[in-house]
Amino acid sequence: MAHKQISAGGVVYRRGSAGLEIQLILDRYGKVALPKGKMEEGETVEETALREIREETGAVGIIKAPIDVIKYTFEHHIYGTVDKEVHYFLVEAVGGITKAQTEEINAVEWHKADAAWERGKSKLYANNVPILQKALSMLDLTFTG
Template sequence: MRSVKEISAGGVVYRRENSQVKILLIEDRYSRWTLPKGKKEPGETDQETALREIEEETGIRGRIQKRLETIRYRYFHPNHGDISKEVHYFLVEAGAGSVTPQLSEITGAAWFSPEEAWRKQQEEGYDNNDGVLGQAYQHLGIQAE
Protein backbone atom coordinates (compact mmCIF):
# COMPACT_ATOMS: atom_id res chain seq x y z
CA MET A 1 0.00 0.00 0.00
CA ARG A 2 1.16 3.50 -0.74
CA SER A 3 0.89 6.70 1.26
CA VAL A 4 -2.10 8.88 0.40
CA LYS A 5 -2.41 12.63 1.05
CA GLU A 6 -5.84 13.84 2.09
CA ILE A 7 -6.73 17.55 2.34
CA SER A 8 -9.68 18.80 4.35
CA ALA A 9 -10.93 22.14 5.63
CA GLY A 10 -13.31 23.33 8.31
CA GLY A 11 -13.68 25.89 11.00
CA VAL A 12 -14.47 27.28 14.38
CA VAL A 13 -18.01 28.56 13.81
CA TYR A 14 -19.30 31.27 16.13
CA ARG A 15 -22.28 33.56 16.48
CA ARG A 16 -23.13 36.46 18.75
CA GLU A 17 -26.34 36.11 20.71
CA ASN A 18 -27.31 39.10 22.91
CA SER A 19 -23.63 40.12 23.13
CA GLN A 20 -22.71 36.55 24.12
CA VAL A 21 -20.55 34.41 21.84
CA LYS A 22 -21.64 30.84 21.08
CA ILE A 23 -19.40 28.19 19.53
CA LEU A 24 -20.71 25.41 17.26
CA LEU A 25 -19.33 21.92 17.86
CA ILE A 26 -20.25 18.64 16.23
CA GLU A 27 -20.33 15.19 17.77
CA ASP A 28 -18.61 12.81 15.37
CA ARG A 29 -19.31 9.11 14.80
CA TYR A 30 -16.71 8.26 17.49
CA SER A 31 -18.69 10.26 20.12
CA ARG A 32 -16.06 13.01 20.24
CA TRP A 33 -16.99 16.70 20.22
CA THR A 34 -15.01 18.47 17.53
CA LEU A 35 -14.97 21.11 14.80
CA PRO A 36 -16.87 20.67 11.53
CA LYS A 37 -14.59 19.77 8.61
CA GLY A 38 -14.47 17.63 5.51
CA LYS A 39 -12.62 16.58 2.39
CA LYS A 40 -11.65 19.03 -0.31
CA GLU A 41 -13.29 18.46 -3.70
CA PRO A 42 -11.37 18.96 -6.97
CA GLY A 43 -11.26 22.63 -8.00
CA GLU A 44 -12.26 24.00 -4.58
CA THR A 45 -10.25 26.47 -2.55
CA ASP A 46 -9.65 25.70 1.13
CA GLN A 47 -12.17 28.43 2.03
CA GLU A 48 -14.84 26.99 -0.28
CA THR A 49 -14.30 23.53 1.20
CA ALA A 50 -14.61 24.84 4.76
CA LEU A 51 -17.86 26.71 4.08
CA ARG A 52 -19.40 23.83 2.09
CA GLU A 53 -18.50 21.21 4.68
CA ILE A 54 -19.76 23.34 7.58
CA GLU A 55 -23.09 23.86 5.81
CA GLU A 56 -23.39 20.21 4.74
CA GLU A 57 -22.63 18.86 8.22
CA THR A 58 -24.53 21.41 10.32
CA GLY A 59 -26.94 23.38 8.12
CA ILE A 60 -25.18 26.64 9.02
CA ARG A 61 -23.99 29.02 6.29
CA GLY A 62 -21.16 31.27 7.32
CA ARG A 63 -18.56 33.86 6.34
CA ILE A 64 -14.85 33.33 6.79
CA GLN A 65 -13.31 35.92 9.11
CA LYS A 66 -9.75 34.66 9.37
CA ARG A 67 -7.47 31.73 8.53
CA LEU A 68 -6.51 30.02 11.77
CA GLU A 69 -4.09 27.15 11.39
CA THR A 70 -3.29 24.04 9.42
CA ILE A 71 -3.09 20.77 11.31
CA ARG A 72 -1.10 17.83 9.89
CA TYR A 73 -1.22 14.26 11.14
CA ARG A 74 -0.95 10.68 9.93
CA TYR A 75 -3.20 7.70 10.44
CA PHE A 76 -3.60 4.20 9.05
CA HIS A 77 -6.70 3.28 7.03
CA PRO A 78 -7.27 -0.47 6.57
CA ASN A 79 -8.22 -0.11 2.87
CA HIS A 80 -6.01 2.81 1.83
CA GLY A 81 -2.92 2.38 4.00
CA ASP A 82 -0.91 5.24 5.43
CA ILE A 83 -2.84 8.54 5.18
CA SER A 84 -1.13 11.91 5.50
CA LYS A 85 -3.89 14.34 6.50
CA GLU A 86 -3.82 18.13 6.24
CA VAL A 87 -6.72 20.18 7.65
CA HIS A 88 -7.06 23.93 7.04
CA TYR A 89 -9.10 25.67 9.75
CA PHE A 90 -10.81 29.06 9.57
CA LEU A 91 -12.72 31.31 11.96
CA VAL A 92 -16.25 31.40 10.52
CA GLU A 93 -19.05 33.73 11.56
CA ALA A 94 -22.42 32.00 11.36
CA GLY A 95 -24.98 33.53 9.06
CA ALA A 96 -28.21 31.96 7.91
CA GLY A 97 -29.49 28.54 8.80
CA SER A 98 -30.41 26.57 11.86
CA VAL A 99 -28.48 23.64 13.21
CA THR A 100 -29.59 20.55 11.32
CA PRO A 101 -26.92 17.86 11.68
CA GLN A 102 -26.29 15.60 8.69
CA LEU A 103 -26.81 12.38 10.62
CA SER A 104 -25.16 10.22 7.96
CA GLU A 105 -21.87 11.99 8.75
CA ILE A 106 -22.13 13.07 12.40
CA THR A 107 -24.31 12.22 15.40
CA GLY A 108 -25.08 15.77 16.54
CA ALA A 109 -24.28 19.47 16.50
CA ALA A 110 -24.98 22.17 19.07
CA TRP A 111 -24.13 25.72 20.15
CA PHE A 112 -22.15 26.08 23.38
CA SER A 113 -20.91 28.94 25.52
CA PRO A 114 -17.14 29.42 25.08
CA GLU A 115 -16.55 27.83 28.50
CA GLU A 116 -18.66 24.76 27.66
CA ALA A 117 -17.05 24.41 24.22
CA TRP A 118 -13.55 24.59 25.74
CA ARG A 119 -14.47 22.00 28.39
CA LYS A 120 -15.90 19.66 25.75
CA GLN A 121 -12.77 20.12 23.63
CA GLN A 122 -10.53 19.30 26.62
CA GLU A 123 -12.56 16.31 27.83
CA GLU A 124 -14.13 14.88 24.68
CA GLY A 125 -12.25 16.43 21.75
CA TYR A 126 -9.06 15.80 19.79
CA ASP A 127 -5.82 17.21 21.22
CA ASN A 128 -4.72 18.64 17.86
CA ASN A 129 -7.70 21.05 17.93
CA ASP A 130 -6.64 22.76 21.19
CA GLY A 131 -4.51 25.32 19.35
CA VAL A 132 -7.16 25.94 16.70
CA LEU A 133 -9.83 26.71 19.28
CA GLY A 134 -7.33 28.75 21.31
CA GLN A 135 -6.49 30.91 18.27
CA ALA A 136 -10.18 31.47 17.55
CA TYR A 137 -10.80 32.50 21.17
CA GLN A 138 -7.86 34.90 21.07
CA HIS A 139 -9.21 36.54 17.92
CA LEU A 140 -12.69 36.80 19.47
CA GLY A 141 -11.32 38.20 22.76
CA ILE A 142 -12.45 35.17 24.76
CA GLN A 143 -10.53 33.57 27.61
CA ALA A 144 -10.03 29.84 27.06
CA GLU A 145 -10.79 28.01 30.31
Protein backbone atom coordinates in the same frame (compact mmCIF):
# COMPACT_ATOMS: atom_id res chain seq x y z
CA MET B 1 5.21 8.66 -2.56
CA ALA B 2 2.58 9.16 0.08
CA HIS B 3 -1.01 9.81 -0.87
CA LYS B 4 -2.06 13.33 0.06
CA GLN B 5 -5.43 14.21 1.51
CA ILE B 6 -6.62 17.72 2.26
CA SER B 7 -9.55 18.54 4.49
CA ALA B 8 -10.90 21.80 5.81
CA GLY B 9 -13.26 22.94 8.49
CA GLY B 10 -13.57 25.48 11.19
CA VAL B 11 -14.54 26.88 14.51
CA VAL B 12 -17.96 28.39 13.97
CA TYR B 13 -19.31 31.16 16.15
CA ARG B 14 -22.38 33.35 16.14
CA ARG B 15 -23.40 36.54 17.88
CA GLY B 16 -27.02 36.73 18.84
CA SER B 17 -29.34 37.70 21.64
CA ALA B 18 -27.59 35.12 23.82
CA GLY B 19 -24.25 36.80 23.14
CA LEU B 20 -21.30 35.02 21.56
CA GLU B 21 -21.78 31.28 21.08
CA ILE B 22 -19.38 28.65 19.79
CA GLN B 23 -20.46 25.61 17.80
CA LEU B 24 -19.25 22.12 18.64
CA ILE B 25 -20.40 18.90 17.03
CA LEU B 26 -20.76 15.39 18.38
CA ASP B 27 -19.41 13.02 15.78
CA ARG B 28 -20.76 9.56 15.05
CA TYR B 29 -18.29 8.10 17.56
CA GLY B 30 -19.75 10.29 20.30
CA LYS B 31 -16.67 12.53 20.45
CA VAL B 32 -16.85 16.31 20.52
CA ALA B 33 -15.31 17.63 17.32
CA LEU B 34 -15.09 20.54 14.90
CA PRO B 35 -16.86 20.26 11.56
CA LYS B 36 -14.53 19.38 8.70
CA GLY B 37 -14.37 17.28 5.59
CA LYS B 38 -12.46 16.38 2.46
CA MET B 39 -11.74 18.83 -0.29
CA GLU B 40 -13.50 18.19 -3.58
CA GLU B 41 -12.11 18.67 -7.06
CA GLY B 42 -11.85 22.33 -7.99
CA GLU B 43 -12.47 23.71 -4.51
CA THR B 44 -10.31 26.03 -2.48
CA VAL B 45 -9.75 25.09 1.16
CA GLU B 46 -11.99 28.02 2.14
CA GLU B 47 -14.82 26.70 -0.06
CA THR B 48 -14.34 23.22 1.39
CA ALA B 49 -14.55 24.53 4.96
CA LEU B 50 -17.76 26.47 4.33
CA ARG B 51 -19.39 23.62 2.39
CA GLU B 52 -18.55 21.03 5.03
CA ILE B 53 -19.77 23.28 7.84
CA ARG B 54 -23.03 23.87 5.95
CA GLU B 55 -23.48 20.17 5.15
CA GLU B 56 -22.66 18.92 8.64
CA THR B 57 -24.31 21.59 10.78
CA GLY B 58 -26.66 23.63 8.59
CA ALA B 59 -24.73 26.83 9.37
CA VAL B 60 -24.07 29.23 6.52
CA GLY B 61 -20.83 30.96 7.37
CA ILE B 62 -18.29 33.49 6.27
CA ILE B 63 -14.60 33.03 6.84
CA LYS B 64 -13.06 35.59 9.16
CA ALA B 65 -9.48 34.30 9.29
CA PRO B 66 -7.37 31.16 9.01
CA ILE B 67 -6.67 29.57 12.39
CA ASP B 68 -4.10 26.88 11.64
CA VAL B 69 -3.23 23.79 9.61
CA ILE B 70 -2.85 20.42 11.31
CA LYS B 71 -0.65 17.88 9.52
CA TYR B 72 -0.36 14.21 10.32
CA THR B 73 0.05 10.87 8.58
CA PHE B 74 -2.00 7.73 8.92
CA GLU B 75 -2.11 4.29 7.33
CA HIS B 76 -4.95 3.62 4.90
CA HIS B 77 -5.85 0.06 3.88
CA ILE B 78 -5.86 1.01 0.18
CA TYR B 79 -3.55 4.02 -0.21
CA GLY B 80 -0.92 3.07 2.35
CA THR B 81 0.64 6.07 4.05
CA VAL B 82 -1.54 9.15 3.75
CA ASP B 83 -0.27 12.67 4.39
CA LYS B 84 -3.25 14.46 5.82
CA GLU B 85 -3.58 18.22 6.02
CA VAL B 86 -6.54 19.86 7.76
CA HIS B 87 -7.07 23.59 7.33
CA TYR B 88 -9.12 25.26 10.06
CA PHE B 89 -10.76 28.66 9.74
CA LEU B 90 -12.56 31.00 12.09
CA VAL B 91 -16.07 31.16 10.64
CA GLU B 92 -18.95 33.40 11.60
CA ALA B 93 -22.37 31.81 11.13
CA VAL B 94 -24.54 34.35 9.35
CA GLY B 95 -27.48 32.17 8.42
CA GLY B 96 -28.85 28.70 7.98
CA ILE B 97 -30.77 26.50 10.35
CA THR B 98 -28.89 24.33 12.82
CA LYS B 99 -29.41 20.75 11.75
CA ALA B 100 -27.06 17.82 12.25
CA GLN B 101 -26.24 15.81 9.14
CA THR B 102 -27.28 12.52 10.68
CA GLU B 103 -25.22 10.28 8.39
CA GLU B 104 -22.07 12.02 9.53
CA ILE B 105 -22.63 13.41 13.01
CA ASN B 106 -24.89 12.93 16.01
CA ALA B 107 -25.53 16.49 17.13
CA VAL B 108 -24.72 20.15 16.71
CA GLU B 109 -24.33 22.14 19.90
CA TRP B 110 -24.07 25.86 20.57
CA HIS B 111 -22.35 26.89 23.78
CA LYS B 112 -21.35 30.11 25.47
CA ALA B 113 -17.62 30.49 24.99
CA ASP B 114 -16.61 29.47 28.50
CA ALA B 115 -18.83 26.39 28.38
CA ALA B 116 -17.50 25.50 24.92
CA TRP B 117 -13.97 25.68 26.29
CA GLU B 118 -14.81 23.57 29.35
CA ARG B 119 -16.46 20.95 27.16
CA GLY B 120 -13.86 21.19 24.45
CA LYS B 121 -10.68 20.90 26.46
CA SER B 122 -11.73 17.59 28.01
CA LYS B 123 -13.84 16.08 25.23
CA LEU B 124 -12.38 17.28 21.92
CA TYR B 125 -9.92 15.28 19.87
CA ALA B 126 -6.52 16.31 21.26
CA ASN B 127 -5.39 18.04 18.07
CA ASN B 128 -8.59 20.13 18.03
CA VAL B 129 -8.00 21.66 21.47
CA PRO B 130 -5.29 24.15 20.36
CA ILE B 131 -7.48 25.04 17.36
CA LEU B 132 -10.39 25.91 19.65
CA GLN B 133 -8.07 27.80 21.99
CA LYS B 134 -6.61 29.85 19.10
CA ALA B 135 -10.08 30.58 17.77
CA LEU B 136 -11.22 31.85 21.16
CA SER B 137 -8.17 34.07 21.50
CA MET B 138 -8.87 35.47 18.00
CA LEU B 139 -12.31 36.39 19.35
CA ASP B 140 -10.53 38.12 22.26
CA LEU B 141 -11.40 35.37 24.71
CA THR B 142 -8.67 33.75 26.74
CA PHE B 143 -9.11 30.43 28.46
CA THR B 144 -6.28 28.34 29.76
CA GLY B 145 -5.84 25.10 31.64
